Amino acid sequence: MKFLKKILFFLAVGTYSFSSFAQQYNDVYTKLQQSSILNDHFFGFSLYDLDSNRFVVDINGHKHFTPASNTKVFTLYAALELLGDSIPGLQYVEKGDSLLFWGTGDPTFLHSKMDSHIVYNFLKKTDKKLFYVPSPMRNRFFAAGWSMDDFDAYYQPEIATWPIYGNVVTFRATGNNKMSIVPAYFQDKQTIQPMLDKGQFALSRSFTENEFLQSRENIPANYVNEIPFKYSDDLAVKLLSDTLNKNIQIIDYNKPTEVKTLYSNATNYVLREMMLPSDNYLAEQILMMASLQNFKKFDTYLVRKWMQDNYYKYYSDETVFHDGSGLSSYNKISPQSMVDVLVAIKNKIPDETKRFKLFSAGGVDGTLKRAYSKDLGVPFIFAKTGTITSVYCQSGYLITRSGKRLAFSFLNNNFIDENGSNIRKEMVNIMTYIRQNY
Numbered sequence: 076m077k078f079l080k081k082i083l084f085f086l087a088v089g090t091y092s093f094s095s096f097a098q099q100y101n102d103v104y105t106k107l108q109q110s111s112i113l114n115d116h117f118f119g120f121s122l123y124d125l126d127s128n129r130f131v132v133d134i135n136g137h138k139h140f141t142p143a144s145n146t147k148v149f150t151l152y153a154a155l156e157l158l159g160d161s162i163p164g165l166q167y168v169e170k171g172d173s174l175l176f177w178g179t180g181d182p183t184f185l186h187s188k189m190d191s192h193i194v195y196n197f198l199k200k201t202d203k204k205l206f207y208v209p210s211p212m213r214n215r216f217f218a219a220g221w222s223m224d225d226f227d228a229y230y231q232p233e234i235a236t237w238p239i240y241g242n243v244v245t246f247r248a249t250g251n252n253k254m255s256i257v258p259a260y261f262q263d264k265q266t267i268q269p270m271l272d273k274g275q276f277a278l279s280r281s282f283t284e285n286e287f288l289q290s291r292e293n294i295p296a297n298y299v300n301e302i303p304f305k306y307s308d309d310l311a312v313k314l315l316s317d318t319l320n321k322n323i324q325i326i327d328y329n330k331p332t333e334v335k336t337l338y339s340n341a342t343n344y345v346l347r348e349m350m351l352p353s354d355n356y357l358a359e360q361i362l363m364m365a366s367l368q369n370f371k372k373f374d375t376y377l378v379r380k381w382m383q384d385n386y387y388k389y390y391s392d393e394t395v396f397h398d399g400s401g402l403s404s405y406n407k408i409s410p411q412s413m414v415d416v417l418v419a420i421k422n423k424i425p426d427e428t429k430r431f432k433l434f435s436a437g438g439v440d441g442t443l444k445r446a447y448s449k450d451l452g453v454p455f456i457f458a459k460t461g462t463i464t465s466v467y468c469q470s471g472y473l474i475t476r477s478g479k480r481l482a483f484s485f486l487n488n489n490f491i492d493e494n495g496s497n498i499r500k501e502m503v504n505i506m507t508y509i510r511q512n513y
Contacts, residue, residue: 143461146401164339178237180363220403351441
């Protein structure tokens with residue numbers, strides 16, 4: 076039965092041919108196998124022809140790698156399957172002169188870049204008394220495998236059912252050794268701690284509370300930083316009360332079967348913002364929204380299990396995910412399974428113009444803006460990067476000069492090169508060669 080399901084799945088996403096790899100790509104094999112840079116560590120490369128539905132190059136395609144932010148490609152696909160066209164910003168009911176509301180996991184609320192102000196204006200303009208009802212969350216505030224060393228790093232905000240301000244405090248120098256601090260609630264929560272000074276200005280947060288530690292009084296003129304705050308429902312309500320200048324109470328109340336939903340943003344807008352700058356916070360909250368919308372609870376394990384049972388178990392190799400962002404070093408995928416999801420996304424969004432907007436275009440935008448140069452005046456790589464210590468990956472789509480449409484996954488693990496710059500250059504050289512010669 077499992078074999079039959081796998082055959083049916085491949086008929087849905089495209090017929091695969093694994094019998095032999097196209098001989099015309101022997102020169103690509105040679106480049107990969109003779110590269111002293113790539114063969115100094117563990118790498119895998121799978122190249123798939125989207126027109127003929129077959130793999131044409133494969134080295135270590137069935138081996139498992141830590142994908143880092145290539146994980147977000149799977150999160151993208153989960154969102155395409157489980158979220159609608161619009162992001163749910165708030166759930167609420169009206170009871171007489173009261174408005175009771177629940178969080179949806181929407182990451183855009185009061186976000187410095189993405190807030191549409193729809194939810195804010197709704198709460199600001201209502202003349203009803205406001206009551207926030209917290210929702211239970213099976214997820215921990217950090218996912219399994221996240222580095223505790225990065226608890227105060229901008230790229231690792233806490234997971235929450237009702238995030239606010241991106242779950243970060245934004246510090247921005249304004250001159251005269253002053254900083255603007257958003258939310259303003261944290262304005263007086265800084266202390267000087269000279270031991271942090273290692274020759275340059277530093278700002279961090281206490282491990283257990285929202286006390287922000289500043290290394291010196293002299294603030295660099297162009298200093299900007301985002302530091303995650305320690306989240307709680309009480310804090311979220313205080314922040315919203317301050318912003319709205321309204322009294323908001325927290326209450327315990329069983330959510331009715333029927334609630335109204337206020338939508339805040341277009342889903343594709345949020346997905347693009349997750350993919351191009353590789354935003355970990357958005358990735359985690361997207362799975363939170365998908366969990367609530369499909370399973371009526373905040374439990375992203377249910378999302379991963381549903382995707383596994385309905386899609387991933389039919390892929391070339393087993394996939395293992397512990398988060399949606401790729402911060403977890405426990406995540407494991409193979410290059411061929413990475414291509415499987417790219418093929419599924421291609422079939423979900425056959426329009427290249429729309430699909431490529433969800434991936435960084437080499438030489439144009441996102442995390443590949445400076446990695447590639449355009450060829451014949453146009454970008455030819457549309458891909459997602461993945462970077463953590465000793466990991467650098469690229470997976471996405473490639474258009475050759477002759478018009479071939481290819482999907483690829485290029486995964487690198489366990490290298491010593493501190494920033495992976497030589498590996499990135501070698502990958503660019505090989506992908507550009509394929510572009511120009513096929």
